[in-house]
Amino acid sequence: MRIEVVNTGTELLLGKVVNTHAAYFGNELFKIGLRVQRQTTIPDGAEIRTVLAEAFPRCDAMLVTGGLGPTSDDITREVVAEMLGRELRLDEGILATIREMFRLRGLRQNPSNDRQAMVPEGAVVLDNPHGTAPGLHLPADPALGSPHLFLLPGPPRELKPMFAELVLPALVQLLGEDATPPAWRNFRIYGVGESSLASSLEPVLGGIEGLELGYCARLGEVDLRLIGEPGPVDAAAKIVRRKFSEEIVAESEAPIGEVVVGLLAAAGETVATAESCTGGLVASTLTDVPGSSAVFPRGYVVYSNGAKSELLGVPPDLFEEFGAVSEPVARAMAMGCLARSGADHAIAVTGIAGPDGGTDEKPVGTVYVALASRREGVHCRRHFFPSDRLSFKQRVVRLALDLLRRRLRGFPLPEKERKMRKPV
């Protein structure tokens, strides 16, 4: 099934709002084995007619967002009715719902809202419990050469439930009963680059019929997606699990912070953090996870050397002898954090986030990451992530949390330093 997306909204083209619909549709459709062939953004207003007419012959279904509201430039409903030669009729049920919604919120009913109760003949109404404008499904009309049209509201909190609950099932039904949606799995992997992953897997998985692979690399992490018939996907998943048993962070799209918090909770253990160059981002990433308070009692953000000594007991002569960005300091931070927090594990990071502060010996992007654990002792390595300040912080956070994940899973910690593969 060929699918296109059209987003209407002047604010999207002015850059006032980032278009997240396109990514949302892509993700959801992928799960039923469909792909968006083209996505187009146009301003509110007359342009919708041209874009629809161009797209009709190219696709079997179109997802159109926006343009269903009460203002004068919301004209999608009217344009579609006209293009398909359908009359618009007032739907008393929708009208009553809209009026009741306004009454409940104590708002004046604006007559322009009544337009939202107009329905083209032959359209299926898609209820919108989160807003006033319902969505509309106009089935394909072979005589006119029009595809299935799904007219959907613009605001994400209205669009997403409608899409998940009404549009996705309708698409599955259109795919036909024989066409069972494909199976799919996502593996979130840390510690193997996208190209190494591909060159390791493709010789083995390339031969499996009915299987498709997708990769997405993101600041040190790679998502590997398997999609296809259930048998081949299961067979491939087994191979991936065997080859990368230690590097698989999650068989889902769970962020690494969530995985680590879950492992700590299951083990009944805790972690504390001692951060210099990440400046609190390790702690913030852990505390993004609901329930993290059970496993994360405290963190130290020790930007100054004074704070490193005073809060973590790092001996001041280490700064003179080795520098604040050094293995001895990272180790002392981790040990001090472990001892003073009483936690079971302590993560410590010290590095040079840039853009200034680098030297020939320790250029911007150099970082020492240490993990101290009550039972297993201290592990510390130097790494190198020369990138902009915010990406550097993110990469270091992922690396640090992955060390803890490995330790909690009982895997050996990597001996080699990590370096960015691609130059920045």
Add this chain to the structure above:
Amino acid sequence: MRIEVVNTGTELLLGKVVNTHAAYFGNELFKIGLRVQRQTTIPDGAEIRTVLAEAFPRCDAMLVTGGLGPTSDDITREVVAEMLGRELRLDEGILATIREMFRLRGLRQNPSNDRQAMVPEGAVVLDNPHGTAPGLHLPADPALGSPHLFLLPGPPRELKPMFAELVLPALVQLLGEDATPPAWRNFRIYGVGESSLASSLEPVLGGIEGLELGYCARLGEVDLRLIGEPGPVDAAAKIVRRKFSEEIVAESEAPIGEVVVGLLAAAGETVATAESCTGGLVASTLTDVPGSSAVFPRGYVVYSNGAKSELLGVPPDLFEEFGAVSEPVARAMAMGCLARSGADHAIAVTGIAGPDGGTDEKPVGTVYVALASRREGVHCRRHFFPSDRLSFKQRVVRLALDLLRRRLRGFPLPEKERKMRKPV
């Protein structure tokens, strides 16, 4: 000048990456008085030819992202050269730069990277200091009916500097010397909602000819944009400054963390942080700013009550009497942080980020934010931001940093609690 944007990238249509280019272009072009008429996303591969051919007659300039890399589905350069009948020639300068970049990073040079040094005849090379593939500008060719084509790299960290430094100036030049780009100003405002801002300003500014207003609200912050002829924009800016002298965070798009770090540096003062519910995000936001080490010596992330007492000296009986989320605890955290860190200011936050942990008296979204300063003493208020966990954290961080901004600017701190207008 009619402008279209084409983004190539299968990952954008699969929903693995949100397309932020479109919003970025919209924002930047707005500043020189241009608007994007249409934006299209297509997969990597052959589709680029069709989309370019369709768009040529509709526009004067096209911004095309992606498809310049080394892999086999990166074909934008080759397709454009063929459509315009230009030969591709190896540019020895680019080749040398690419090879040097690989050498410096100790990476093997992959022969497929050499393709990135191919340049169509007549193209202007746009240097890419952040990656291997340079951008290309192919001037409009009236004989072929082709618009100005700007072929740009996909990764945002490569694209944005190239666009700002090379493409935007080229577009200004193409607009012609008579067509002076409009003046524009951005005011970043904290503490006034979008609708209050509009209803306060529009009666006054609505009458100014040659002026256009734009608003963008984002987790407590509002950007107000003025655009138009220089005179009207200046006149309007004076009015905005007079009406919102205290609420203007920046007359730019600078994040509030950058503003606060700048004010601290100018005053030669420092801040320390004591965070419970924000879990390190205040510290991380400050340390996102280069040079923050001069003004931010340390932060405490005190998720457990034990940590609040041990690290900040919060008397344990306060937890029993008032609860960890209370004004006395927030005040004690701020005072303890100030005393123990030796900083000039201390920010403390304690609240309920959710989704669990709320009570009738203190529902999810409740937060106490305190600011203690050596000279001015302690300020503390209760606020209410019922939203998802991550938005809650962001809103609290903005509020806390804005308190410090006001104090550093010598403005009174707001007496009233802040509440979200719309329930989420």
